[in-house]
Amino acid sequence: MQNISNVKAVTPVIPSQDGQYLMLSITPKTDSNNPKTEKLVNNLRHLKIHGQKVLVTGSTAMNIDISEKLNSVLPKFLLIIVALAFVLLVFALRSLIIPLIAVGGFVLSIIATLGAITFTIQEGHFATLLHLPGKTAVLNFLPVITIGILFGLAMDYEVFLVRQIHEEYLKKPSDITSAVKIGLEKVGSAVIAAALIMITVFASFAFTDEIIIQSMGLALAFGVFADAFIVRLLLVPSLIILCGKANWNLPKWLKLK
Incomplete structure (x- = not known):
C-alpha cells in the first residue's frame, strides 16, 4: 500500500x-x-x-463497473436504433436515400453531443460560463438517455420536414430546389420554434447545483441544437437537392401494391 x-x-x-x-x-x-x-x-x-x-467495492468502483458495461453495449444499442429507424423511414417516406441521410445525420448529432459533453464536463472547459463545478466524471447512463431522447426529436423533425418537401416535389417533379425551398418556408419556422423551446428548457437545467441534472440538460440542449439547426435544417435539405430525383427512387420489390 x-x-x-x-x-x-x-x-x-x-x-x-x-x-x-x-x-x-x-x-x-x-x-x-x-x-x-x-x-x-x-x-x-x-x-x-x-x-x-x-x-x-464502493460507490466509485460501482460507477466504474456500470460505465464499462454501458459503454460496451452502447454501440449495439445505437446500431439497433439506427437500423430500425432506417427500416421504418423507408416505408414511411418511400425512399432509400432520405432515410440513410436521416440516420446518418442522427449519428453525427450524437457524436457531436458526446464530444461537447466530454469537452465541457469531463475536461472542464467553459465551466464558469456554463455554471459547472469544473472537471468531473460524465454520468455513466447519460449517453443512453441522450440517444433515446434525441432520436425521438430528430425523427419527428425529419418526417415533418421531408413530408412537406415531398408534397411540394410531387407538384413539380422537375424542380427539386423549389420544392425544398417551399417546404422549408412552410415548416421551417415550426421546427425552429419547437427546437428553441426544447433548447431553452434543457439549458435551464444548467442553473441548478446538481451535476447530474446539469449534465443532462447540457447534453440535450446541445444535441437538439446540433440536430435541428445543423442536420435537419441545413444538411438534410442540401443533400436532398444534391440527390435530386434519386431521393424517391425505390426498388419495385419494396413498393406496396
Missing part, C-alpha cells in the same frame, strides 16, 4: 467470519467523481498481496 497514492486514511484489517477474506476501508483524498479516485480504484484492482488479487 505504500506505493499507492491519493490515500487519505486506511482502517485496520478486519477478517471475515470464515477467515478466508480480509477487509479494510480506504478513504481517498479526492471525492468519488474525481478522476484521481478512479485511478486509485484501478491501481488497487491491479494490486496483489501474497499472490492474491485485491477486490474493490
Whole structure:
C-alpha cells in the first residue's frame, strides 16, 4: 500500500467470519467523481498481496463497473436504433436515400453531443460560463438517455420536414430546389420554434447545483441544437437537392401494391 497514492486514511484489517477474506476501508483524498479516485480504484484492482488479487467495492468502483458495461453495449444499442429507424423511414417516406441521410445525420448529432459533453464536463472547459463545478466524471447512463431522447426529436423533425418537401416535389417533379425551398418556408419556422423551446428548457437545467441534472440538460440542449439547426435544417435539405430525383427512387420489390 505504500506505493499507492491519493490515500487519505486506511482502517485496520478486519477478517471475515470464515477467515478466508480480509477487509479494510480506504478513504481517498479526492471525492468519488474525481478522476484521481478512479485511478486509485484501478491501481488497487491491479494490486496483489501474497499472490492474491485485491477486490474493490464502493460507490466509485460501482460507477466504474456500470460505465464499462454501458459503454460496451452502447454501440449495439445505437446500431439497433439506427437500423430500425432506417427500416421504418423507408416505408414511411418511400425512399432509400432520405432515410440513410436521416440516420446518418442522427449519428453525427450524437457524436457531436458526446464530444461537447466530454469537452465541457469531463475536461472542464467553459465551466464558469456554463455554471459547472469544473472537471468531473460524465454520468455513466447519460449517453443512453441522450440517444433515446434525441432520436425521438430528430425523427419527428425529419418526417415533418421531408413530408412537406415531398408534397411540394410531387407538384413539380422537375424542380427539386423549389420544392425544398417551399417546404422549408412552410415548416421551417415550426421546427425552429419547437427546437428553441426544447433548447431553452434543457439549458435551464444548467442553473441548478446538481451535476447530474446539469449534465443532462447540457447534453440535450446541445444535441437538439446540433440536430435541428445543423442536420435537419441545413444538411438534410442540401443533400436532398444534391440527390435530386434519386431521393424517391425505390426498388419495385419494396413498393406496396
